[in-house]
Amino acid sequence: MNANIRRLAIVFTIIFGLISLDLVYYQVIDAGTLDNTASAGSDCPSSAACFHNPRILLQEQDVIRGGFYDRNGTILVGRWRKPDGFVQTIYKDWSLAQTIGYHSITYGDSGLQASLNSYLVGQSGTSWSQTFNSWLHRPVTGDDVYLTIDDKVQQAAVSAIQSSLAENGLSPNTPAAAVAFNPTTGQILAMVSKPYFDPTCLDSESHAAEYACYQRIEAIPGVPNVQASPLVNRVTDGLFPPGSTFKTVTLAGGLDTGDVSLSDEFSGSQATGPYTIDGYTLTNATSNLPPGRTAASLLQAFMWSDNIVYAQVGLKLGWSTLLRYANGFRLGQPIPFDIPVSPSSILAPGEKHDDITLATSAFGQGHDQVTPMQMMLIAGAIADGGKLALPTLVKAIKTPEGTVVKSDSPSIHDTSISASTAAKVRYAMEQVVSGYYGSGYEAAIPGILVAGKTGTAQTGNPNQLDTWFISFAPADHPTVAVAVVVQAPSYCPGLGAAYTDSTCEGAYISAPIARQIMETAIQDGD
């Protein structure tokens, strides 16, 4: 019997061992996931009846969330403890509302508040004193985030948009987006998505207050006929037809393959139109030639933004080449960034590779859908000799004591266009700004070489045009690349008789905005 008793004892010991392994699993291995299971849609494995960890809410109230600063230490989002103990987040700069994001117990987190949450609550990148504070159950102060944003450039972007809208007689609530970065390092200098809002009231003490706030935000007036929710980040999530700015890609592809060269001549209806492809006709209106001209070189067609010419370039390249070069600029690919970016595309999946779409895509219509972020990256790639720097928003994350726990490291990729091709495209873009009848003249900065491209895209809504401008400067050693888009109506009442017609165009609306941004960025010179 004794032997059996001993064996039974061993069985129980083994079972106890299994139990301790199970404990280790839930208390150590899986603890992180369980600790953060806040609500359905986060780490919860199933969506049906997902359970909240009520401790998270309590932790929220104890944590002093980290703040946001611009690259020079100017405070963008701070926090202070109200007399009743509630820690209130305050946004100094509403223009970064969607990028930095809101923090709300009712609505969750968005933007950087969401993606960097674990740093902001002092869970990642912690110093010893933060860890010790949490052991002692003292309120933990989260890490602060230093953005690459330059507040001066950001404010220049905001006021530039405001004044451009005013001068052109457009509603101040017109949706617009502008983004600028340093093309050699990838650091974003400014990022504006209009309309924006004040996210402060979304972080209130009660669900009711936050709900009321949300209602107010949704009621922000837009413009008729345009989808204008202020919660959308138009820079990263807004998809627009690029219009003529896409000719940059088409030109780059054509020059790089050698299919075309800048001096190629187009004349007659090949320059002026009308031009028919498979029964679809491009009219003279889309040729955009200066009065009296009936021919243009490829370079001039770029300067003047001649759709007819570029339709032909596109047809000459063919789908696979065009797609290949687009891909090289990361068009159609996910763009890794600190907040989610919608991928751009020139063809929807499953669509046919027909000639009409090819031709219209080549000048930025067709089925092209791009984000302003994407266009800025393209400008940046040309600026940097064919190398595309991936964008980054976060310069550094520091603990409350000042220790750096995470810092930026640039990530550069090849676009598949050679440096000499990039130089040629750059030259063409310089001519857009400073050449004869170049459409980008409003972007010229005295004393500085500016390169750019205008675009005015039809949206399918007859009352709305997307007016674009992409550029970089100084063109010979670029320190800033910009993309601006305004969702303008088709009629700009502010344009006087000096202009041929009152159609809103990228040249008039977006180029000046880009100019002011570039000026400030170069002045501030980092």
Add this chain to the structure above:
Amino acid sequence: MGSLALQRRATRPVELTGLMFAAALVILAFMLLSGASTGGIQSGLMFRVGIYLGAALVTSLLLARLVPDADQLIFPVVVLLGGIGLVEITRLDPPYGDRQLLWLCIGDVVLLAATVWPRNINRLRLYKYTWAVIGCFLIALTIVHGSDVGAAGYPRWIGFGPIVLQPVEFLKIFMVIFFAAYLDEKRELLSGGRLEIAGIRLPPIQYLIPLLIMWGLSLLLLIRQDDLGSALLFLGIFLAMLYVGTSRPIFPALGGGLFVLGTVASYFLFSHVRLRTDIWLNPWNNSAGYQLIQGLFAFAAGGIGGQGIGLGHPGFVPVADSDFIWAALGEEIGLAGLMALLIAYLVLVYRGFDIAVTARDGFQKLLAAGLVSVFAIQAIVIIGGNTRLIPLTGVPLPFLSYGGSSIVANFIIIGLLLKVSQTVGMGRPS
């Protein structure tokens, strides 16, 4: 020359040392609780500690008179476990803490009583059928007249005037006594058996029939009562004692088969077994999985070092004071604390089996082994249920869970073990 039986010693020094240690830890735990809730030392809490430890000290001194040669390591561990359970229950719900304290003190008395009566432990075997019948009768009574005082989902309690009991806790002990007595008597018969049919040597199952009847009856009563956790426990005890008591491997094999058959059948027969199994497999998709998931959150919040006694939020787990006391402790004393408690349980189990091994009498061996199995299987079932190793059942965790009957029954078990150990003389120092 030669000499008489060894002198009766009036002191149990190892036990006293262990008690001092355990007392210090329990006092420290209460001080931590006091500090966490009020920032200072609450005299009310310390008074309660004093009562608990005072009772333990008195019990130890009396044990020195009653069973001086018995094992000296078991009681300090029990005092520690009881004290930690008391701290956590007081933290969760002070009125329940007071009641638990009362039950622990009653438990001390019962422990002492179990060591003196019966004078000769072997007398228990004479009334084996009586025990079994009383146990079954009590369960039947509970089915008819019982109430669900503690929200178990079925009537588990029965009240006699002001006293409310859970008879199933005592049935466990009665059944072990019965099994031990029966298996010991029939040992030679069961080991033998030359019955051959078609060239296969059959085990003499016929001798097991009365055992199977009593066991089956209690099992059926439990199932009728919907107390499936205890039914599971009984299967386990039966299996363990059968293994120990017979030298033929066929018996535990058959028992094991019965076990598997039983669990599978119950899955198909009972909707609440299906519910429990579904919750176990995927608690996230089931609204009834709330308790288990909150328990898991509590374990995760505890991490390795725990949040600290009184500093966590174990109150979020439903029924934290009994079913999920392990999770509540897990949040407050962490993995480090729980592992220590597991080791403490293992010490008790080990010591109990040690007593069984050194016992010279077959009945005592089986009794000790069976009682230890009750203890160990209970701990395994409820801890396993808390940590999703097996489906959850409503079995109380010995000494840590809130529950008067459970405390008393477990103290009886300890008392009987000490009594057997006294007969063996294990605690005798050099």
Add this chain to the structure above:
Amino acid sequence: MSVDVLLFWGRVAFLVGLYCFLAFVVLALTRDLRSRSASEDEAAPGELVVIDPAGTGYRPNDAFPLRGETLLGRAPDNTIALMDDTVSGHHGRLLYRRGSWQVEDLKSTNGITLNGRKVERARVEYGDIVGFGSVTVKLVK
């Protein structure tokens, strides 16, 4: 020191203390275990020499080596089998514990004698004569 720091170190002390307590218990356990197993299985100093073999078939002066625990009786599973009718199936046992010998009666019918006197449990010195029923043996070094 503020309360929360005190509480923190208190928690540490509690966990450390738990393990110290367990170490103490486990140490006591293993000490006990070691002394017992030493006495059960290893060879122990002593021999049993037959004085009166009665009906066992042994001869006087036959010697048996002793173990830490030696069972004596008529049943074949005893360490030393004594096949005499006055000896019970499991008559008694000799234990060597912490330097001394003890004899215990395992509820035999005819009892055990130590130097002629009936005993149930007693210490045995070298030179003592122990009787199991009619069989007598002597403990020698």
